[in-house]
Amino acid sequence: MSTAASSGIAGAARLEIDLGAIARNWRRLAQRAAPARCGAPVKADAYGLGAAQVVPALARAGCRDFFFAHPGEALAVRGLAPDVHLYALHGPTAAVDEMAAAGVIPALNTLEQVAVWRDAAKRAGRRLQAALHVDTGMNRLGLPPADFELLAREPDRLDGIDLVLVFSHLACADIPNHPLNAAQLAAFRRLRALFPGVPAALANSSGIFLGPEYCFDLVRPGAALYGINPLSDAANPMEPVVRLIAEVIQVRRVDAPDTVGYGAEHAVTGPSRIATVAVGYADGYPRSLGNGRGQALVDGERVPVVGRVSMDLITLDVSNLAEHRVQPGTEAILLGPGIDPDLIGTAAGTIGYEILTRLGPRYRRVYITDDSPAAPTR
């Protein structure tokens, strides 16, 4: 086990990101999806965990296909891993010639984007790779089926473009019996057949668990890599990836009748001890977790967030813990096993994805790499 610290503000909470766990989650998903290839969405800075660290770690595990949202996100990590495909899901929306030069593969979501990329190939004087994104029912981004069919009928529109992937995206994969899943699968089967021989992809994290027929040639699990439960109705099969640990900076005795925090919203009803921890909504800790909705682990005990979440502070009611167990310097676990992003997301009225992608810039990030020697090859 080795750790490497990066960035952050002295005194701020420590965010531990287990790159070994991300790699093991990827292997688990890859095994489940096989013989389909397993890619990795790393948009939004790898769901807030750091694309510059996650991309090389997954490339070492064997991942070859990385999905970003914006072109600039893909360009920012070029050169960090050899022989990988970097896809920009939003398409050639900016820095088009730079994308072409760097070999970033755009998703083409509209006929206009197809024309932009064909012109880029002409300017570059060579063929360029691209993925075609067909919208099968999300009605958000991607070619409407009629435009996708038009491209199959008029292949000149794709002059100079080598298609390396045809894909679509599921709207309800986390709801296994939602009828839209089967409808999107049927639509995608019909549409991908218009480009025979081009690899196809449909499933996100939850989509992999809908069954092998959803996996096609390549899968794109994001959230599950980062420890979020891809199953809405069963225990989480993924390994936890993050731990957010903040030190208690003060412990206050508060006797009734009195109140804690802004707005005097938390009324103390008996002799209490309040532990103050230096994390707040400026760190992405949701303000909606105030007044008993958030929780933390202190010396193994679950304790509630009381009062409002401030910009830089939260207050925990630690009255149930003996005094010697909570002192200035005691660690409070705000995210980790037993207090995972899904739980905190639900408590905050959102989802684990949003909890991860809002993890703040002040945290001192520590990357844990499992550097146990590779099994000998025979």
Ligand SMILES: *Cc1c(COP(=O)(O)O)cnc(C)c1O
């Ligand atoms: C974000 C995204 C994914 C990953 O979805 P998860 O639910 O995080 O697994 C897959 N495909 C596309 C097109 C995406 O935008």
